[in-house]
Amino acid sequence: MDARALTKVFERGRRTWIQRLRREPDHRERFVAVDGIELRVEQGEIFGMLGPNGAGKTTTMRILATLLLPTSGAARVLGIDVREQPREVRRRFGAVLSGERSLYWKLTARENLEYFAALYHLPPRRTRERIESVLDAVKLTDRADDYVERYSMGMRQRLVLARALLPDPPLLLLDEPTVGLDPQAARDMRERVLELRSEGKTVLLTTHYMEEADQLCDRVAIIDHGRIVALDTPTALKRTIQAEEVVRLEIAAEADGVVSRLSENAQVARQERADGLLHLTMHTVSARDFVPRAFDAARAAGATIKHVEVVPVTLEDVFLALTGRALRE
Template identity: 75%
Template sequence: MSGVTAHSNVAIEARALVKEFEKGRHTLWQRVRREPDRRTTFRAVDGIDLAVETGEIFGLLGPNGAGKTTTMRMISTLLEPTAGTIRVLGTDVAKEPRRVRAQLGAMLSGERSLYWKLTGRENLEYFAALYHVPPKDTKDRVERSLAAVKLSDRADDYVERYSTGMRQRLALARALLPDPPLILLDEPTVGLDPQASRDLRDRVRDLRAQGRTVLLTTHYMEEADQLCDRVAIIDHGKIVALDSPNALKRTIRAEEIVRLDIGIAGDGDGAAIVDRLSRAGTVARSERHNGTLSLTVHCASARELVPAAFDAAHAAGATVQHVEVVPVTLEDVFLSLTGRGLRE
């Protein structure tokens, strides 16, 4: 299932969501001198329709600057939409922002402030007071939050002694203090090593097992593929595809992906190679840089395409420098939809 639906089981519903920012300045001095206003408007989010169902892990996948964080900040009431509506657990974000905030826990980029000179437990006790957790419930909430992120055994260590991954987990514990049914995670594994990333993803799966709804943003295709029940691919402020990871990958009419780096001699542009490989598969990407032609080809069989690539390179006086055969990924879906990679 994809797209926005009128369903009682919807945790987050956004319709025609738009956010515009002004670029440039028009200072008081410029106004006094009656200089023209040269400010322009930049549309960071451009008409998003979105429905996140209760109990699922839903991912917003896209490159940096695509509009993911802006969307997350509007849902969490930190930014006011230019146009459109958002309902969180049935509550209108614009009309009742305080009620919305009481029902969600958020770990947003730039908002991971922890006090390094306090212990993990002291940090959570402090934030519990800020979040108006009833004093009689504070000890239990802190213990449960620490246990949820597997930090109970390090709760009384100073945060300055924590690894980066442990600090991320403590930030997640902080988001769990109000015992919210909805968790928002903005790029939760950025800057973590592979082991810490796997550990945090396990904690996110635990949240779903507890019946919570999780909305996360990421530009890591593997994270979205492994973790999310459904994914919305976002680019230039628009959702360009929305479905389960497997369903999105099935839109690529190929069994395998072949990535090639071919050294081109002299002033050749590799057009003959691209043309020949286009007969054996679908050339999804072709770039020439510093004498190297980089190709991504979707094909039914790499066993047939790779020899054809060597033959085509030899005929053009070129050399195959690197060959990689990989299964279809969400990166390939993004590439087919936008013409460029997620990390560009």
């Protein structure tokens, strides 16, 4: 699957027929949701698009899923153009895009799957076997004849995944597959995604959970304001910030020069004031060496360090280093 110079611009507001007929200038506000995205997903890999809400991940996903036409650029899924042959593209993927609400709650899981099997053009002789197979894959066999309205949110999300797996597609598109799930359900879902890769399927997923991208993805594209700002393996991305550890400090009574003194020993990734404290995020090669020096520097500047936290480098830090903002902002 690949995308070249993919762009999507939305127009806000209305342009009436009268305005069109009169050929009046179009004053609608334009919002660039996807801005020249280039990516290539290799067969059999889990490829993640990581970014904050509104970054353009879901819009990109919806273009690839043929739900949305790009304003410009091209995208091909398994070699087929999404713009020119959308039906052919739809024969080749399963998708989890609209969350657990997108089921018929007054039908059982099996009835839901029977309906979608027909829409996926599964031959009748294969339908029963595929339904049993996907129910087993998401561990819902024993609840298959219960109404969906009696399911937990995690069970419904698993059923949505089962629906995507019905046609046994080579490609899965998963948009925020664990959002809203409790920790156990999210863990189950992530395990299932890893199993999909071991079955030889290609997975494209979006997430704004850095741990999820780190844990699941072979490669990650970090997206911000509709652009890919970095694309590599999670390990390689974390290496780009040239730090082994992250030290978070909370400093009271900031005196002049404390930040500049600290920055002599580590890189200041982020600073903000909240609750009367200065919150600093520092990137360092060794927290063991840096922390004592930080106390010395604070003391010398007449400030007090109230709290120290040492954590490993994550993709959140990569995003922070690249954009100056946290993923959840």
